[in-house]
Amino acid sequence: MYASINDYEARHGTPDDAVRVSTLLSDAESFVREYVGTRYDDDVPGHVVALVCGMAHRALQPWADGLKSESFVDSYTASYVTNGGGAALYLTSDEVGMLRGPVIA
Numbered sequence: 001m002y003a004s005i006n007d008y009e010a011r012h013g014t015p016d017d018a019v020r021v022s023t024l025l026s027d028a029e030s031f032v033r034e035y036v037g038t039r040y041d042d043d044v045p046g047h048v049v050a051l052v053c054g055m056a057h058r059a060l061q062p063w064a065d066g067l068k069s070e071s072f073v074d075s076y077t078a079s080y081v082t083n084g085g086g087a088a089l090y091l092t093s094d095e096v097g098m099l100r101g102p103v104i105a
Contacts, residue, residue: 002029002044003052012057024056027089035099051095059089
């Protein structure tokens with residue numbers, strides 16, 4: 001396993017739901033493995049542990065379901081964040097680039 005609940009707690013504090021965080025850590029690892037394969041099976045570097053923990057933490061945030069916007073005719077536009085439970089796991093393009101390795105010029 002790339003990251004444990006202890007790794008998460010060290011970076012983000014004690015979660016309200018440790019079981020959910022453990023599941024998200026496992027799910028995040030699956031995403032990361034799509035890019036790194038078995039490269040880190042024997043020795044997981046700290047930046048990968050931090051990435052997996054960060055993905056799980058990001059998925060738990062209230063804004064994880066995204067910004068919503070509604071327009072009202074001849075009136076105003078309202079933007080708001082919904083708390084739909086989060087769990088939106090994703091890798092940013094910068095994170096994908098980091099997982100693929102350094103660019104050699």
